[in-house]
Amino acid sequence: MPNTSCLIVTKVLRLNLYKYVRAHRTSKGSGTSFWADPWCPNGSILKDLYPRLFALETQKDCKVSDRWKCSSGTWGGNWSWRLPPRGRAIDDLLSLECLIGSLVLVSDGDDKWVWMGDASGSLKVKTLSKSLQNLLLANDLIDKHCLWNSWIPRKVNVCIWRASLDWLPTRINLSHRGVGLPSAICPLCSNAPEEIDHCIIRCPRAIAIWRKVWSWWNLSTPVVFPSFSIQDITAGRIKAQGCNSRTNKILQGVFYCTIWSIWNWRNRIVNAESTHVDSVMEEDIFPSIQRVSKIWISARFKSLEANWSCWIPRPFDILLICNVFFVCLSS
Numbered sequence: 001m002p003n004t005s006c007l008i009v010t011k012v013l014r015l016n017l018y019k020y021v022r023a024h025r026t027s028k029g030s031g032t033s034f035w036a037d038p039w040c041p042n043g044s045i046l047k048d049l050y051p052r053l054f055a056l057e058t059q060k061d062c063k064v065s066d067r068w069k070c071s072s073g074t075w076g077g078n079w080s081w082r083l084p085p086r087g088r089a090i091d092d093l094l095s096l097e098c099l100i101g102s103l104v105l106v107s108d109g110d111d112k113w114v115w116m117g118d119a120s121g122s123l124k125v126k127t128l129s130k131s132l133q134n135l136l137l138a139n140d141l142i143d144k145h146c147l148w149n150s151w152i153p154r155k156v157n158v159c160i161w162r163a164s165l166d167w168l169p170t171r172i173n174l175s176h177r178g179v180g181l182p183s184a185i186c187p188l189c190s191n192a193p194e195e196i197d198h199c200i201i202r203c204p205r206a207i208a209i210w211r212k213v214w215s216w217w218n219l220s221t222p223v224v225f226p227s228f229s230i231q232d233i234t235a236g237r238i239k240a241q242g243c244n245s246r247t248n249k250i251l252q253g254v255f256y257c258t259i260w261s262i263w264n265w266r267n268r269i270v271n272a273e274s275t276h277v278d279s280v281m282e283e284d285i286f287p288s289i290q291r292v293s294k295i296w297i298s299a300r301f302k303s304l305e306a307n308w309s310c311w312i313p314r315p316f317d318i319l320l321i322c323n324v325f326f327v328c329l330s331s
């Protein structure tokens with residue numbers, strides 16, 4: 001059983017991959033944990049399905065062949081209880097025997113795991129990837145509050161997704177997890193606790209960068225700036241008025257690049273030698289955001305309509321179709 005990888009997927013992504021992995025039933029049963037492996041017809045794990053019975057079990061790591069035996073031509077339970085089941089535990093035992101009642105073990109043939117996501121029964125990375133994608137989207141883990149932007153790198157999308165869930169290791173998050181730090185104050189301004197919204201958006205040094213991005217894209221500035229959150233960006237609630245959906249996807253890519261760049265900048269400041277902290281702090285990362293976002297997006301969005309020469313002066317006119325639209329309106 002690929003327990004480690006399954007646990008990573010189960011714990012980190014909160015997905016139940018066990019539904020795709022099943023023990024081969026027509027085997028000896030000596031390599032399959034009776035209580036802990038998902039070998040049943042419906043993929044259930046028996047210790048979770050019957051916790052009262054599991055509490056009474058004397059040998060928690062027993063195998064299927066230990067608990068299911070053939071006697072006088074009839075297959076049945078070979079139980080070993082710490083105390084005789086009583087009350088609802090008896091109902092559980094009847095239910096368990098009904099669930100696995102048709103099980104017949106064979107004397108030859110080793111236990112093996114079958115990947116239910118593919119007709120061949122063999123694990124293929126392609127089908128695993130597809131299953132994960134379907135499960136993620138089905139659970140709204142990504143698409144509800146954090147749009148996946150296919151025009152920027154995957155590692156950046158993951159970073160943004162973690163930021164939207166407040167899973168980045170800010171000083172506040174680290175101190176909440178018991179990591180001993182000399183200070184939980186923002187390393188950029190030394191003036192407020194380093195929470196995720198402060199670090200990425202509300203820190204005065206971050207605001208200076210966001211103002212440049214706003215000005216570059218000619219976005220209307222609210223009375224109080226910044227009046228947006230990371231979730232406003234990741235859910236696609238900030239748009240360039242008058243531009244089509246593809247231009248707004250480019251804009252969102254720029255936002256993602258900005259978040260990524262601020263977080264990287266913050267990390268370089270935190271990890272810099274004391275003699276270099278000031279020089280890293282004084283860097284202007286805005287030109288890098290303009291340059292890197294163009295490299296990332298142009299590498300993935302190969303549209304003939306894109307006019308990359310206007311990327312710096314008029315990024316909102318990047319798509320020629322947008323220009324045509326404006327020309328038609330003005331003529």
Ligand SMILES: [Zn+2]
Binds near residue numbers: 186188191203
């Ligand atoms: Zn700050």
